[in-house]
């Protein structure tokens with residue numbers, strides 16, 4: 044006959060939010076093998092937790108060698124973009140319950156950049172393209188004695204592209220970038236857009252010329268993968284179109 048204590052334990056276990064989930068992770072360690080392999084990890088986890096929590100559980104409880112980047116854990120720093128079930132997402136913004144935890148959840152590094160270890164890729168080519176478009180305000184000869192004023196309408200012009208957190212989810216989802224990695228990529232263009240359309244900036248022409256390059260905006264084939272991948276909801280393809288139009292009309 045069940046005791047009140049056993050009844051309580053059973054009731055608590057029936058109410059447990061935990062489920063068993065398989066994380067299928069792409070592993071690569073160049074010191075061990077030149078080939079990447081898949082490895083499965085079984086986790087007891089609350090489906091309301093995030094993929095990043097699952098990765099932490101693996102690293103802290105099952106395999107300390109699992110390597111991935113993350114910092115803020117709240118969708119701000121942009122460091123944990125990865126391919127989750129074949130789609131670029133931030134691990135810290137992806138709830139397990141939203142990606143069908145009944146099947147193994149595949150986790151891979153983002154594409155188009157060299158994998159250094161497990162989920163960590165070499166971001167240098169990505170940041171080089173970002174630096175190349177001069178992602179800073181350029182003004183000459185008018186040192187302000189107070190803040191530089193701007194109308195709300197002028198500020199609105201580039202509001203969307205100020206939201207970029209440089210996570211690379213867009214660039215690494217672009218088939219043109221996968222092709223040879225030479226294309227500047229949507230993230231660099233988004234960050235050029237942010238300054239080209241800023242009424243206080245004076246280097247718009249220069250940035251447009253940089254993006255008029257053979258590896259610049261004209262390589263975009265309007266595939267929209269970048270817009271779909273952006274965790275900040277930036278209309279990336281629209282921004283690219285606006286830069287193309289500015290190159291043709293020279294009005295911005």
Ligand code: SF4
Pocket residue numbers: 121206207208209210211212213214229230233272273274275276277279
């Ligand atoms: Fe990430 Fe979006 Fe910026 Fe691309 S545009 S780097 S997806 S935040």
Ligand code: F3S
Pocket residue numbers: 216217218219220228229262263264265266267268269270280283
């Ligand atoms: Fe690539 Fe986005 Fe253009 S995915 S092709 S940059 S619309």
Ligand code: FES
Pocket residue numbers: 112113114115116117118119120121122123133134135136
């Ligand atoms: Fe910072 Fe996910 S850890 S955005």
